[in-house]
Amino acid sequence: MKKLLIFTVMASLCISCKAQDIALPQPQKTGGKPLMEALSDRQTTREYSDKELDEQTLSDLLWAAYGFNRDDKRTVPSANNKQEFILYVVLKSGVYVYDAKENTLTQKVKGDFRSKTGNQGVVAVAPLNLVFVADLTKNDIEGATVNVGYISQNVYLYCASAGLGTVVRGWFDKAEVKAALQLSETEAPVLTQTVGYKK
Ligand SMILES: Cc1cc2nc3c(=O)[nH]c(=O)nc-3n(C[C@H](O)[C@H](O)[C@H](O)COP(=O)(O)O)c2cc1C
Numbered sequence: 001m002k003k004l005l006i007f008t009v010m011a012s013l014c015i016s017c018k019a020q021d022i023a024l025p026q027p028q029k030t031g032g033k034p035l036m037e038a039l040s041d042r043q044t045t046r047e048y049s050d051k052e053l054d055e056q057t058l059s060d061l062l063w064a065a066y067g068f069n070r071d072d073k074r075t076v077p078s079a080n081n082k083q084e085f086i087l088y089v090v091l092k093s094g095v096y097v098y099d100a101k102e103n104t105l106t107q108k109v110k111g112d113f114r115s116k117t118g119n120q121g122v123v124a125v126a127p128l129n130l131v132f133v134a135d136l137t138k139n140d141i142e143g144a145t146v147n148v149g150y151i152s153q154n155v156y157l158y159c160a161s162a163g164l165g166t167v168v169r170g171w172f173d174k175a176e177v178k179a180a181l182q183l184s185e186t187e188a189p190v191l192t193q194t195v196g197y198k199k
Pocket of ligand 1: 042043044045046060167168169171172191
């Protein structure tokens with residue numbers, strides 16, 4: 001009876017999850033460094049260890065980057081509230097899309113495509129690369145190029161607060177990323193960003 005109850009609760013928590021999706025723990029919205037200390041520590045890091053990020057850290061990072069902090073509004077502003085970005089999460093195990101409402105990573109492609117997210121060696125060493133993909137049915141590329149900065153800076157500040165390293169990247173092969181992430185005609189990768197433990 002107890003086992004059946006545990007199974008039912010687990011199944012209902014992840015009703016629409018496929019086996020390969022990752023249901024993240026709830027983000028922790030308290031703690032971290034005070035803002036002025038995080039700003040003091042914000043910097044770009046280009047050398048990483050291959051240590052994995054745990055799921056709590058991943059959840060907190062993604063929420064800081066692009067989660068909802070009100071019913072339909074996010075931790076970042078966007079001009080005319082377009083919210084045109086799709087956050088792609090590239091891990092060793094595959095390519096995922098961050099579903100901020102469900103707090104889930106939905107697997108899109110299986111396999112390790114980290115090396116496709118930039119022209120610098122670190123991309124294949126660090127555990128996580130984010131790809132900020134603009135949905136061009138919601139905004140044009142000029143607007144998206146402004147809005148992306150807020151998401152990237154939230155990642156920088158979270159990393160400064162959590163003692164992680166990060167580097168945002170404009171230097172990547174857009175066609176290669178589009179192919180690896182199996183993007184549609186109306187999805188444009190704008191920037192990529194590596195996150196991991198500093199070496
Ligand atoms: C839009 C943008 C694109 C960037 N592209 C790259 C890049 O392709 N490769 C890289 O190593 N750093 C890249 N950077 C990081 C900058 O080189 C870095 O922010 C700058 O040198 C200042 O260092 P700091 O972030 O430690 O203050 C980029 C930064 C921005 C804002």
